[in-house]
Amino acid sequence: MSVLIILLIPLVATALVCIPLKRGWPMGVTVVANAALLILTTQLAWRIAAGEPITAALQVGMLKWIAVDGLSALILLLIALVATTASIFSIGYMGHENVLPGQLRLYYANYNLFIFSMLAVPMAAEPTLVWIVVELTTLCSALLVSFDNxxxxxEASWKYVLLSLMGAGLALFGFLVLFAAMRAAGGGTYTWTGLVVAAPRMPPILLQTAFVFILIGLGTKVGLVPMHTWLPDAHSQAPSPVCALLSGVETTVILYVLLRLFPVMQAAPQSHAETWAIILGLISVGTAAFLLLQVRDYKRMFAFSTVEHMGVILTAVGLGTSAAGYSAMQQIVAHSVTKSFCFLAAGAALLAVGTREIAAVRGLIRRSPGAGAALVLGGLAITGAPPLAIFLSEFSILKAGLTEGRYLVTGLLAVFIVIAFFGVMLHINRMVFGARENGQNALSANQHADAERGEKFRLPFSCRLALILTALPMLLLGVYIPKPLHDLLTLAASALTK
Amino acid sequence: MSEATNQLLENLNALAGGLFLLTAFGMVAMRQARGCLNLFIGQSLLLATSAALLGLRYHSVHLYGVAVVNLISKPLIVPWLLRKTSPEEVYTRREVDQALNIPTSLLIALALVVLAYFLGLPLSNAVEPEFRGPNVSIGIAGLLLGAYTLTVRREAVPLLLGILAMENGAFFAGIAISRDLPMLVELAIATDGLIIVFIMGVLTRAVQKHVGTTAVGGLASLKEAAVEPGKGEVSGK
Incomplete structure (x- = not known):
């Protein structure tokens, strides 16, 4: 029952924020709702990690519409975590007087609906239902991306909607073919688990066609190269807390759907699903690493880094061993936490300097020590500097690759990761510590005067709180993985193989 | 039902399929937004017809349900919702600059249909005889032509209709190969289509209000190289 309450909370919150009360009302409701979600999902994940099976929460006839296992519990936990910190950050980010009360209500109503749609993806057990909620994640976030108008x-929002829906159209055909394959295999329940059971009896051609259509269709929304063109636009133009959600968890949520197909595809070894994953993954990592060198907008920089990390996760899954699967899960957790931190830090920097342009920001540490330090920490963390969370997970992916003897794949992955490290740190170093160059200053006159006088910008309390709350797991997971989380990761990784 | 009636129903279904393909071609080539909308309505009616014919042929109550859902949502609610949300101006506009000229577009569309035929053939052969028929290949063709429409169009409404046409294509194949999909899913997908129209209509209105055009395909300021100093400023702060 508690599983259904998790889905209900954001819906109730959506209804509540629409009531026109004081400015603080929608903010407070959203923070409380998401904190409650975090508690409930933690509890759920805890119970599942301890071995309690929660498979069918809503069953009509033979069909289980909603089910939660280790992998979905892990994703649910990440969504709730990032939703909570981003909602706290929103208070300071959206709190300024330029945002009208009506706009504020619209923002928070969309915010909670978006959280609902994302939570529904890992919970839905019926693949076509999953397709519908994936579509909803796009539609609920479209107006958040275009929020600044x-x-x-x-433009970013339009591209986002158009390409995501185009991908979804291709994926719909894939899911319908999957359904046909299910019936050709002699029936059974059309759920993720039912598919894995029936897969050996399915005609391979149907399975392959479905896989290719779904991989390309949903790969568009994950941001895999060459279908990634919308991602840096949407993930840089949305308000920063929304970027944290889009980059930190939405891409992961869609990737989760692709991950569900791998145990099914193992029934058709001739279709080389894992090779597809490695090739698409490496192309994404490589392209993103080189594009990172030439970005001019620091939010776009973090967006390209999302493309890179989606590629890393997909490559790790493609390696196919249980060690690689475990480290892929580790990478999913580390990336969600770290990337949301990066975008919150970018939001803090944006509040401090008012421009997204890398060349216009110099000496951020002097203008706003908080934002500057957060940006450096975020940059180091996202590129995998030790001893932070991503270092540990990327290290174990590379280790898993080497133990398997996949030297070429591992070598390329390592090279691309190093290039990405230099790309990101080069830009951040200049922004935070760089000296101001003449004639390269695009700060507004007002901010320019502030900076000249050496005045410091003070981040709102809620923004600092959100940054600290996100930084804690990022620092902790680099040195220590608690036992329940370890159990959950093991359980989640076991869902990747039959 | 007698053999002759079955044959007749299958032939009628093939005819509906042929017309379905024709409307998909029309949506690639039609310049006016209103013309596109009419073609889309026709396409949805043909989808409903095909579902009803197959329902009659294979005695599937479920397919009648699909026909009714398609009959109500697409030809009736979609145009109404589109009028409510998007600005009136989009209907009167003629699209002068497509990315490719129309004869070239149609040639590429033709190539896509050939591709769809070869993609659909092995799929048709893999399912039991009663699920075969022209629907799979035509559905894939509809899907690919819809995707192609999205790449060559510039105006908001034809783009939106291209998305819905892709869905129509997927369903045209779906009613043949996966005809016993739960009714709840069909209803949810239809509702989903309406949300697409609503959100994209609202976006179109916002683009027209703040940018002054509905040729959304022409918006291209977000690029790696195009950021000039000062362009990245956040307005509205």
């Missing part, structure tokens, strides 16, 4: 934000 600038020319750029509208």
């Amino acid at each position: 600038t020319r750029e934000a509208l």
